[in-house]
Amino acid sequence: MNLLLHFHLLLITSSALFLSPSLALENLVESHHVLPRPLNILEYPENHGILQPNELDQEVRLRCDAWRFAVEANNLGPWKTVPSECAGYVREYVSGRGYRVDLEVVGEQGLKYAKELASLGADGKDVWVFDVDETLLSNLPYYADHGYGLEVFNGQVFDKWVEKAKAPAIESSLKLYEGLLGLGIKVFLLTGRSERHRNVTEENLRNAGYRNWDRLILRNLEDHGTTATVYKSKKRIEMVEEGYRIVGNSGDQWSDLLGVSMSNRSFKLPNPMYHIS
Numbered sequence: 001m002n003l004l005l006h007f008h009l010l011l012i013t014s015s016a017l018f019l020s021p022s023l024a025l026e027n028l029v030e031s032h033h034v035l036p037r038p039l040n041i042l043e044y045p046e047n048h049g050i051l052q053p054n055e056l057d058q059e060v061r062l063r064c065d066a067w068r069f070a071v072e073a074n075n076l077g078p079w080k081t082v083p084s085e086c087a088g089y090v091r092e093y094v095s096g097r098g099y100r101v102d103l104e105v106v107g108e109q110g111l112k113y114a115k116e117l118a119s120l121g122a123d124g125k126d127v128w129v130f131d132v133d134e135t136l137l138s139n140l141p142y143y144a145d146h147g148y149g150l151e152v153f154n155g156q157v158f159d160k161w162v163e164k165a166k167a168p169a170i171e172s173s174l175k176l177y178e179g180l181l182g183l184g185i186k187v188f189l190l191t192g193r194s195e196r197h198r199n200v201t202e203e204n205l206r207n208a209g210y211r212n213w214d215r216l217i218l219r220n221l222e223d224h225g226t227t228a229t230v231y232k233s234k235k236r237i238e239m240v241e242e243g244y245r246i247v248g249n250s251g252d253q254w255s256d257l258l259g260v261s262m263s264n265r266s267f268k269l270p271n272p273m274y275h276i277s
């Protein structure tokens, strides 16, 4: 053993002899702190009950799916706005393919049913009732500027949009509409819009490609203050009293479809942005 190695061994032995146990522990704790922190430091223990970000996304999506299903199945009572947790979900749905495909299915089923009607009378008394907003015309450009249903509906601001007459057609509804005319079915438009919007509504419908409707029925002064269900039922009763057979009815609200003198078949278009009683 050379002299230098002997000196090192002596130094190590003496350090061990003079280091107290508490000092050794302190050194250990200090050395632990300078080590890199473990990567899983933010992870919660198992069964913690707190959802991770991707689980949270999934949970919100599930809840918003359930909410939308309840809307479309008419399982909810009147509601004023989209739940805030579903704001992004509704935006994604109505501006994506989901909404378009759902609309297409409704239009296709309507036309399939109409084509299968055994006897469409040649007496010109078979009619199909269409709602206008979110049924024939889409107000999506307006709702895109107003949180897709997250904001409480403002009638005055909406009227300004209506008066522009720029709402585009819902393509699948236009296809159904033209198909029905081709089958010799009359088209009656029954809308909650006010009579004072007759001209802009006609202009908008024509701009969007709709032609040859038989009637456009809007709310008179006397119809204001009633629910859509009552107002639309009253108008359907009048149609039936005139001898018309309402073979089909298309609307994005249950209040377009339910009530008295209901159609033989009703076709509910999706609309998770607003509710009308």
Ligand SMILES: [Mg+2]
Pocket: 131, 132, 133, 134, 135, 251, 252, 253
């Ligand atoms: Mg509507």
